[in-house]
Amino acid sequence: EAQVTQNPRYLITVTGKKLTVTCSQNMNHEYMSWYRQDPGLGLRQIYYSMNVEVTDKGDVPEGYKVSRKEKRNFPLILESPSPNQTSLYFCASSLAGWGDSPLHFGNGTRLTVT
Amino acid sequence: KQEVTQIPAALSVPEGENLVLNCSFTDSAIYNLQWFRQDPGKGLTSLLLIQSSQREQTSGRLNASLDKSSGRSTLYIAASQPGDSATYLCAVEGKHKPGANSKLTFGKGITLSVRP
16 A cells, blocks of 8 residues: 555654654655644645755754655654654655655654653 | 635535635745645645646546636535545645755645534
């Protein structure tokens, strides 16, 4: 089944403890992206990747890191999480990054930082 | 900077009603517009994608139209059902050259409730 898989689904952590949220897609998509969704603010892009080893900042990249060493994986790294990073995170992918194909989303990771 | 607006934020209709969800955007130089559905606690599911050269797309009971010049899109849902209850988001992708940076800008969504 074609899908975008995020792990974990739920994560509670403390301020400053490094964490990684994994994202993997099995559709051979070139484009991958991370979003956070907050009440009243909607979906905002954190980082995206047009292909392996090609990443760029979205609207709210501060406090996050990403890497794209393989086509299928695009992990989101929080080196020193803070409470304002408590949010619902989504990974997404599409065949190409310039709009020829729809965006496929994972089921989300709900992160709480205390 | 592109801004995408969806009004109203919530809508409640009786089952069987035909309805229209609106989306407006400030920069008409877009590459495409997508409509998504989000169920509570779940990710987004792509419903329809309209490229900038197209005027509309249809899938089953859904029809999406695009008017780039006026910065508007509508999602038409025919014969609504309780199973259509969800949040509907539109997103626009800024026009760019292949290989250059790509970014989607999302609206905040319209939460639809279809009453039996």
